[in-house]
Amino acid sequence: MAITVETLDKLERRITLSLAADALQNEVDARLKKLARTVKADGFRPGKVPMNVVAQRYGYSVQYEVVNDQLGEAFAKAAQEAQLRVAGQPRISEKEGGPVDGQLQFDATFEVYPEVAIGDLSAVELERVSAEVNEAAIDRTVEILRKQRRTFAQRPATEGAADGDRVTIDFEGKIDGVPFEGGKAEGFQFLVGEGQMLEAFEKAVRGMKTGESKTFPLAFPEDYHGKDVAGKEADFLVTVKKVEAQNLPEMTEEFIKSLGIADGTVESLRADIKKNLEREVKFRVLARNKAAAMEALLKAVEFDLPNSLVAAESDRLVEGARADLKARGIKDADKAPIPAEMFKPQAERRVRLGLTVAELVKANNLQAKPEQIQAHIEELAQSYEQPAQVIAWYMSDRQRMAEVEAVVIESNVAEFIFSKAKVxxxxxxxxELMGQQAGA
Known part of the structure; x- marks a missing residue:
């Protein structure tokens, strides 16, 4: 019998499902008889409980189970016959009026996937970035490695704090003469000139000697993370308890070997740094170009989204937010009242992009090939001391392999878009690529 599909809204559909009442009852009876072989009840031996007792105790739950099973099968068969791509789960309700000609009637309301029509990608304009690792970048990395292993020695009392020094201070801030939360500390340490404190605070401390005190005004930026003080001016009293000058390690053979460079030469260290930076640059360039390609792809499509998929994605984002709060040590993070609605724009974007990418992959055979997946894993593993173990770690877990496959597919899609667009x-x-300021 042909399936009648009723269109309710853009993507919402409804079909009527029928279940034969006698067949339904026969299945319920069969399951109850099977259950009776093992069910236990006071006053009866196992397997000897009367059927009327079994039916009274388990009849409703068994009937509910049978109806759900048969409705699921009937819906799947009807959707297949009608060639429907169902998005999400159907909402099924029994029709009023009881059985018709021995048939129980149910309405199944559901959404279907939209038709994704991708516009002409040759009209898309895209910027493709590239970057190189220069000598200055290697120099900065060498300095970072030295700073990570620096030591400190107390300055003479006659010398003031300079950039690179570690200072230990007591401070107290007041706004309109009133102390504020987080505005007081004792024995607080920070490195001068490395952006750990507001610039005005560092400027005030710079040049101060051990034992000196100073009062100075400080205007908090409008976008300061502490909302209670953002945009306000405070007066700070600072007392310097200790000033320590940094001592950077010399580029000796011993120091270089401590960084994992076997021959201890500067040339080998710089070559190793360059190789690692080039790998990082490659990944960042790919990520930036991929993001640009995906953004362009979204602009080339327009279609309605299944509400069920958006709701499911919003729920996933909420759970992700709760997991993040839990990882930060927030109490009762799993019960945090996070409204799914706040994630709706992000969920819509994800669903739209996912459906579009899936269509592009299917239409242009952009699936991840085994050799691509293997190459990507091997490249990721090169960042670690024991690449073989990392490769085995990826290969041993289906979820991790699926994540790698998704990344490779996205790269294939990005390459395809760039091959079609005006670049x-x-x-x-x-x-710029690394998000750093020159000289940092």
Missing amino acids: ADKAVGFE
Whole structure:
């Protein structure tokens, strides 16, 4: 019998399902008889409980189970016959009026996947960035490695704090003469000139000697993370307890070997740094270009989204937010009242992009090939001391392999988009790509 599909809204559909009442009852009776073989009841031996007792105790739950099973099968068969791509789970309700000609009637309301029509990608304009690792980038990395292993020695009392020094201070801040939360500390340490404190605070401490005190005004930025003080001006009293000058290790053979460079030479260290930076640059360039390609792809499509998929994605984002709070040690994070609605725009974007990418992959055979997956894992593993173990770690877990496959597919899609679009190549500086300021 042909399936009648009723259109309720853009993607919402409804079909009527029928279950034969006698067949339904026969299945219920069969399951109850099977259950009676093992069910236990006071006053009866196992397997000897009367059927009327079994039916009274378990009849409703068994009937509910049978109806659900048969409705699921009937819906799947009807959707297949009608060639429907169902999105999410159907909502099924019994029709009023009881059985018709021995048939129980149910309405199944559901959504279908939209038709995804991708526009002409040759009209898309895209910027493709590239970057190189220069000598300055290697120099900065060497300095970072030295700073990570620096030591400190107390300055003479006659010398003031300078950039790179570690200072220990007591401080108290007041706004309109009133102390504020987080505005007081004792024995507080920070490194001068490394951006750990507001610039005005560092400027005030710079040049102060051990034992000195100073009062100075400080205006908190409008976008300061502490909302109670953002945009306000405070007066701070600072007392310097200790000033320690940094001592950077010399580039000796011993120091270089401590960094894992076997021959202890500067040349080998710089070569190793360059190799690692080039790997990082490659990943960042790919990520930036991929993001640009995906953004362009979204602009080339327009279609309605199944509400069920958006709701499911919003729920996943909420659970992710709760997991993040839990990881930060927030109490009762799993019960945090996070409204799914706040994630709706992000969920809609994810669903739209997911459906579009899936269509592009299917239409253009952009699936991840085994050799691509293997190459990506091997490249990821090169960042670790024992690559073989990392490769085995990925290969041994289906979920991790699926994540790698998804990344490779996204890369294939991005390459395809760039191959079709109008592309303007742009070289960017290492600092810009890495989100650093020159000289940092």
